[in-house]
Amino acid sequence: MAKRGIQEINAGSMADIAFLLLIFWLTTTTMDVDKGLQRRLPPMPETENQTDIKINQRNIIVVKINANDRLMAGGEALDVSQLKDKIIEFITNPTNDEKLPEKEMKDIEGFGQYPVSKGLVSLQNDRGTSYDSYIKVQNEIVRAFNEIRDDFAMSKFNKKYAMLDETQQKIVRDAIPQSISEAEPKDVGKRK
Amino acid sequence: MAKFVRKGKGGMPSLNTSSLPDIIFMLLFFFMVTTTLRDTEKLVMVKLPEATEIVKLERKDLSSYINIGTPILSKQGEYGTDARIQLNDSFKTVDDIRDFIAAERENKSEADRNFMTVSIKADENVRMGIITDVKQELRRCSALKIMYSARSGKVK
Numbered sequence: 001m002a003k004r005g006i007q008e009i010n011a012g013s014m015a016d017i018a019f020l021l022l023i024f025w026l027t028t029t030t031m032d033v034d035k036g037l038q039r040r041l042p043p044m045p046e047t048e049n050q051t052d053i054k055i056n057q058r059n060i061i062v063v064k065i066n067a068n069d070r071l072m073a074g075g076e077a078l079d080v081s082q083l084k085d086k087i088i089e090f091i092t093n094p095t096n097d098e099k100l101p102e103k104e105m106k107d108i109e110g111f112g113q114y115p116v117s118k119g120l121v122s123l124q125n126d127r128g129t130s131y132d133s134y135i136k137v138q139n140e141i142v143r144a145f146n147e148i149r150d151d152f153a154m155s156k157f158n159k160k161y162a163m164l165d166e167t168q169q170k171i172v173r174d175a176i177p178q179s180i181s182e183a184e185p186k187d188v189g190k191r192k
Numbered sequence: 193m194a195k196f197v198r199k200g201k202g203g204m205p206s207l208n209t210s211s212l213p214d215i216i217f218m219l220l221f222f223f224m225v226t227t228t229l230r231d232t233e234k235l236v237m238v239k240l241p242e243a244t245e246i247v248k249l250e251r252k253d254l255s256s257y258i259n260i261g262t263p264i265l266s267k268q269g270e271y272g273t274d275a276r277i278q279l280n281d282s283f284k285t286v287d288d289i290r291d292f293i294a295a296e297r298e299n300k301s302e303a304d305r306n307f308m309t310v311s312i313k314a315d316e317n318v319r320m321g322i323i324t325d326v327k328q329e330l331r332r333c334s335a336l337k338i339m340y341s342a343r344s345g346k347v348k
Contacts, residue, residue, distance in 0.1 A: 015209065018216035025220060029227035034249040034311055036341040044331045127321030131314050134323075135241040135340055142245040182327070 037138055041182070059101040059118045061090045065137055067128030080136050087144035091119045091176070111156075111171045124183045138180075145178045152176055228252065235278045236261035241316040242345025249339060254308050256296040258289070260322060261315035275318045277326065286322075289329045297335075313341040 063083070064072045071078050073086050093100040101119035108114050121141055125134055146161070149172050153161040157168055164172065238261040249255055259278040263271045267283075276283050279292045297305055310330060314323060330338060 011210065011213065014213035015216055018213050018220060022216055022220040022223065025223050025227070029223065034252060034255065034339070034341060035246040035344065036249070036311065036339040037243060037245065038247055038249075038309070038337070038339045041327060041331050041336040041338055043334060043336060125320045125324070127319060127324060129320040130316070131318040131320060131323060132241045132316035134320055135243055135316070135342055138340065139243040139245050139342075146245055 037135070037142060039138075039180075039182070056102070056118075058099055060120045060122055061087065062122045062124060063137065063141070064124045065126065065129045065133060067126045069130055069133040071133075071137065080133070080140055083137065083140045084144045084147070087121060087141060088148055090121075091117050091144070091148055093117060093119070106174075108171055108174045110167060111175070114175050116175060116177070120179045120181055122181045122183050141180055142178070145176065145180075149173075149176050232257075232281055234259070235264055235267060235281070235283060236276060236315070237264055238313050238315045239317075240313065240341055240343045243340075243342035244345060246342050246344055249309060249311065251304075251307065251309075254300060254304050255311050255339075256293070256308065257311050257313055258292075258326060259313045260318050260326070261313075262317075275315065275322055277322070286325045286329050289326065290333050293330070293333045293335045307337070308335065309337045309339055310335050311339045311341050 061074045062072075063074075066072075071080060071083065073083055074090065078086060090100055093103065096103075101117050103115035103117050105113050106116045108116075123137065123141070149161045152175055153159055153164055153168070153172050156172075157164055161169065161172055236259050238259055261275055261278075262268075262273050263276055263283070271283060277285065277289075279288060284292070293310070297308065300308055312323065312326065327338070330336070
């Protein structure tokens with residue numbers, strides 16, 4: 001009898017099988033990374049008699065969007081494109097204007113004293129406002145804050161905010177807090 | 193003088209494909225690791241609004257989704273074209289959010305519960321009224337970490 005060697009398994013179709021699996025996986029899964037604007041909602045007031053937090057009028061800028069998606073910030077009608085500069089001017093208050101927010105000397109850990117703006121952006125909307133323009137306005141406000149942070153980071157650390165390390169980012173965040181308030185809905189008339 | 197000697201016959205030598213399965217398997221594993229299984233069927237049409245200052249959601253396993261938008265065409269006969277809320281696999285109302293959040297909380301491990309993020313995926317044409325209702329309800333169930341889902345767009 002002739003001696004036979006061990007027969008090799010034909011692995012030629014292995015690639016096809018793997019391809020099949022690959023294609024199955026590609027069609028059943030999603031790869032979209034979730035992106036968006038992160039916000040923290042204020043907690044619901046516990047009791048009815050809500051303690052009024054007195055905020056100085058000069059420290060607050062009210063941004064309103066009405067049902068026709070028209071924008072008003074700090075008492076004047078604006079276009080969305082102008083909003084960013086308006087907020088930057090409001091928060092930084094470069095000339096120490098009487099009408100713009102005051103600054104408070106705060107001790108920032110690892111950095112020292114820095115005048116932190118007490119400014120607060122309050123965003124109010126109508127029930128008829130479209131979500132698209134609401135997000136646009138939110139986006140502009142965040143953009144304003146990011147720009148201020150970048151400027152601060154540039155002048156103090158010579159780097160953009162995103163390039164800084166963890167501790168430096170914390171310093172920048174402490175120096176320029178992102179104070180955005182999404183106001184209580186004003187026009188929620190009937191409660192269920 | 194040296195001579196070029198032609199060995200054998202001309203023609204294409206066959207390509208060695210024995211490592212092809214390995215390559216494909218590698219691709220497969222890459223996709224298996226980087227993707228997640230689609231878990232819910234979309235019942236509403238959502239075209240996310242554009243934004244530029246978006247951040248990535250860090251922990252996808254800690255997020256729950258609220259879809260808001262017009263029902264898909266095949267469901268419009270039943271539910272109309274008004275914007276509706278979809279939780280998991282069915283249309284729900286604002287009042288159901290409380291139970292939904294409670295159930296989602298149950299699913300997360302104890303340590304991670306405080307980091308749960310609710311991602312609001314709303315269509316760009318939705319009116320703010322419904323979003324405000326959802327937000328108020330979320331505040332009431334103290335699910336305060338939210339994210340307005342958006343797609344990256346250009347600055348106009």
